[in-house]
Amino acid sequence: SHNAARKVLESFHFVADTVSSVGSRPAKYLAEWTADKINPSYWMPNSDIIKCRKCELLFDNTEQKHHCRACGKGFCADCSSKKRAVPERGWGSELVRVCDECYAHPDTGTTVQSISETETSSDVNAEQVDLTARKVGEVVSSTFSAVVSALDYPIGMIKNSAKPAYWIPDDEITDCCLCQKKFGPRLPIHHCRACGQGVCKECSPNKCTVPLRGWDYPVRVCTKCEKKKDKI
Incomplete structure (x- = not known):
């Protein structure tokens, strides 16, 4: 329907407001902390990764840390841009991120036998469970990162493109259509989902279904x- 985009946007707003309320830096730390909880056991914790293992680039708030799926060490994007299958770590036949060293020397210290000579079958099974959780977790982490990145895009532009056609555009609304209070930074514009007019919060405190819209x-x-909700 014509307001389907608006419904999606309102769901996005809840997530965006939650993330933005803690700020970009705390949100980044929160994402890393969450990732550490689902990372495979052989991965180096994000908190221990200060610089790229290869080029020694120091990680700041803008540089993302990446883990090599073979050795589990932390690298920058440039030093871990290649992909190959790492079945010995449980990643199956899919191509996953690896560092330059593990890409050039795939048999160096990444086979199950060389990881630990005393590793039992139960240890291997446990790692498989870890990796399954990680594969699911990567989808969650990617979604979280996408939300954080989306906060940098002007939310007003997204809102304007998602508004139903019958809504009065924000730039044409100067005051509440009911109480005539002037809109401004302290008095935001709200739209009535029934008539599409711009109203203040005090003049639109309640909710009801609007099946005709x-x-x-x-x-x-x-x-x-x-007052005429039976007709809308």
């Missing part, structure tokens, strides 16, 4: 439309 769950409506 495609809203099949309770959404914001102005007090005027709320």
